[in-house]
Amino acid sequence: MTADQDVEYGAHLPLIELGTPRSLPELRAYARAAASCGYRYLCANDHLVFGRPWLDGPTALAALIEASEDLTLVTTASLPVLRGPVQLAKTLAAIDILSGGRLVAGVGPGSSPDDYAAAGLAFQERWRRFDEAAGVLRALLHGDPAGGVVLEPRPLQRPGPPLWIASWGSPAGLRRVARLGDGWLASAYNTTPGRFRDGLDRLGQELRRAGKAPGSFPSAVATTWLHITEDKGEAERTLSGVLAPMLHRPAEELRSAPLLVGPAEVCAERLAAFAAAGVRRIFVWPVTDEVRQLELFRERVTSLVPRRAR
Numbered sequence: 231m232t233a234d235q236d237v238e239y240g241a242h243l244p245l246i247e248l249g250t251p252r253s254l255p256e257l258r259a260y261a262r263a264a265a266s267c268g269y270r271y272l273c274a275n276d277h278l279v280f281g282r283p284w285l286d287g288p289t290a291l292a293a294l295i296e297a298s299e300d301l302t303l304v305t306t307a308s309l310p311v312l313r314g315p316v317q318l319a320k321t322l323a324a325i326d327i328l329s330g331g332r333l334v335a336g337v338g339p340g341s342s343p344d345d346y347a348a349a350g351l352a353f354q355e356r357w358r359r360f361d362e363a364a365g366v367l368r369a370l371l372h373g374d375p376a377g378g379v380v381l382e383p384r385p386l387q388r389p390g391p392p393l394w395i396a397s398w399g400s401p402a403g404l405r406r407v408a409r410l411g412d413g414w415l416a417s418a419y420n421t422t423p424g425r426f427r428d429g430l431d432r433l434g435q436e437l438r439r440a441g442k443a444p445g446s447f448p449s450a451v452a453t454t455w456l457h458i459t460e461d462k463g464e465a466e467r468t469l470s471g472v473l474a475p476m477l478h479r480p481a482e483e484l485r486s487a488p489l490l491v492g493p494a495e496v497c498a499e500r501l502a503a504f505a506a507a508g509v510r511r512i513f514v515w516p517v518t519d520e521v522r523q524l525e526l527f528r529e530r531v532t533s534l535v536p537r538r539a540r
Contacts (some may be wrong), residue, residue, distance in 0.1 A: 236537050237505050238250075240271025240304060242453065242515035243290055247283040248472065259295040263521045265529045272301040273452065273513045275414045276308045278345045281476055284377070290319050290332045295329045305327055306452045306513060307396035307415055308337035310348045310363035311356060319370035319381055326385035329470060331536055333370065336415045336452075337364060338396030357402075357517045385426070387407075394448070399429035408436035413447060418454035419477065419487050423507035424450065450511035452505060456490045457496055458526045465492040468517055474484055490514060498534035505535055 241264040243257060260270055268275035272294065274287035291303055303325060310318045326333040326527075339360035340346070346353040369376040371390035386390050394413035397403030397421040407414045414433060416426055434444035457468045468491050470481035476486070488504070490497040504512060 233292055237500055237501075237509065237532075237535065238270040238288040238511045239268075239275050239527075240450070240452075240511065240512055240513035241269045241304065242273045242275060243287070243294070244516060244520045245275065245287055245290060246280070246476070247285075250517060251283070252290075254287050255273075255291060256422070257294055258297040260355045260524075263303070263350040263524050265299040265301055267524055269329060269524070270302060271304050271450075271511070271513060273306040273336075273451065275306050276313075276340075277311060279348045280342075280344075281478065288318075288325070292321075292325050292328070295325070295361065298329070298332075299301070303332050304334040304394075304450075304513070305336045307336040307394070309340045309345065310337050311339055311351065311359045311478050312345055315363045315366040315376075316370065316379060316381070316382065316410055319367050320367045322367075322391060323371060323381060323383065323385045324386055326391050327383060331386035331391075333385070334413070335367075335391040336394040336413075338415070345373045345412070352360060352509045357406075361406070361410070364393070364395070364423075367408075373504055377393065379402060386523075392405045392448075394450070397475060398454075403437050404433045406442045408433060408442065414449040416451045418451050418512075419479070419484070419489060423503040425511075426509060427507040448511065449509075450513060452513040454490055454512055454514045455517055456497075456514040456523055457521060458490070458491050458492075458494050458530065462492075472517055473534065490527070491517075492506055494526070494530040501531060502535045507511060512527065 264272055274291040276287040277284050308318055322335050339356040343353040354375050366376045371380050371385055373384045392412040394415050395407040395411035396415040398408050398417055436446055437444045455473055469484045473484055474481040488500040
């Protein structure tokens with residue numbers, strides 16, 4: 231869990247209400263627990279509307295700058311098409327400044343038709359709109375004029391916070407990552423270790439075509455749902471009773487996905503498979519009992535993952 235480990239871990243903020251509403255003291259305690267347990271990243275996902283109440287991600291991340299201590303703050307991923315690249319650039323610049331330059335700006339087109347409907351935009355136009363919005367966002371964060379607009383103050387990082395592009399790993403998506411991004415955000419419940427490895431190889435080819443060095447191009451697997459339990463019934467209730475309806479996915483599909491749900495040894499095997507496939511950053515999202523799950527993951531899972539031979 232420290233700098234000399236093969237894999238670095240991040241913790242998603244538990245922004246979804248699965249019972250009682252979220253509170254600032256609760257989220258502060260979560261951020262501090264992540265820092266004290268040796269996580270390296272604190273992440274915030276982004277939706278405008280969702281099947282359950284969802285606390286606004288960028289706002290929550292900004293509210294936890296102090297509690298996050300020295301963690302890198304990551305948006306996983308913010309939505310420049312829906313929020314608008316100017317408005318999002320202003321928000322991200324403020325987070326970078328106020329955190330002392332600790333921001334990774336993860337962005338994507340979004341995968342929710344409901345989000346697009348809420349914004350009055352056509353979902354089928356998301357890719358074209360995203361390509362344009364990502365270019366404007368980068369220009370604004372780098373202090374370049376975009377449409378006659380120059381945002382000040384600029385982010386603390388120069389030329390700007392790294393821009394990581396979210397993609398489930400399709401050939402077109404990875405071309406977009408290579409062309410527009412400084413890093414790749416994959417999705418744990420939309421991939422497998424094998425598909426991630428294939429995507430990493432394909433991304434390397436695209437990066438070389440774009441004149442970028444694959445070895446210095448970071449990637450991470452995000453939205454890795456986490457619930458460690460030795461009780462098979464509890465694990466099944468988490469998959470079929472919580473995650474399946476929330477994600478609008480069949481429970482059978484989630485059972486076959488490499489989610490970190492179940493006994494510690496099973497979770498460690500799945501984690502080790504991702505590490506063997508080339509994953510060097512994994513961002514976990516505890517489903518319930520969030521602070522304790524962060525601790526269990528640290529105490530009982532990561533220690534079972536073998537290190538690479540040097």
